[in-house]
Amino acid sequence: VAQIANIRADLQQSQEAFVNTSPSQKQKVVNYFKASSFGIWNCDRPVLPSPQKARLVFKNQAGESYGNMTAYLLNKNRNTIERFLVTENTIIEYDSNAQNLLWVVVNESQIALMRPEAFKSLKGNTEQRQNVVLELIDQVIKSEADVRKVVRL
Numbered sequence: 001v002a003q004i005a006n007i008r009a010d011l012q013q014s015q016e017a018f019v020n021t022s023p024s025q026k027q028k029v030v031n032y033f034k035a036s037s038f039g040i041w042n043c044d045r046p047v048l049p050s051p052q053k054a055r056l057v058f059k060n061q062a063g064e065s066y067g068n069m070t071a072y073l074l075n076k077n078r079n080t081i082e083r084f085l086v087t088e089n090t091i092i093e094y095d096s097n098a099q100n101l102l103w104v105v106v107n108e109s110q111i112a113l114m115r116p117e118a119f120k121s122l123k124g125n126t127e128q129r130q131n132v133v134l135e136l137i138d139q140v141i142k143s144e145a146d147v148r149k150v151v152r153l
């Protein structure tokens with residue numbers, strides 16, 4: 001009972017401190033949980049905002065735009081994957097110092113890639129749209145292992 005009271009007091013103090021701080025200082029995360037069985041337990045941590053933003057139009061080799069398709073942005077340095085919807089006016093946030101990889105799911109068995117080298121040519125600008133030609137992968141994708149093989153850095 002005393003332990004629960006201490007936890008509640010800590011949470012109350014953290015909440016009051018959180019309300020009275022600026023957004024850039026709101027980085028402290030308190031997680032309390034009890035593992036009652038074996039399995040995978042996840043404890044998230046705050047990730048600082050990405051330093052670069054770009055407004056992109058994703059195109060294939062024929063110059064046709066990709067739209068309303070699922071895309072994934074991999075940041076290998078942080079070991080994170082972000083999923084988003086590709087439109088004709090997509091703004092992405094990426095770490096210009098990281099090794100990034102982006103792929104668009106073209107259909108159920110095919111993906112198109114933006115390799116890490118292509119990120120170096122992007123201009124960190126959301127005012128102007130930039131055209132990016134993605135590399136369509138000929139290999140049929142049937143499983144996660146196929147995706148890992150194709151996007152391996």
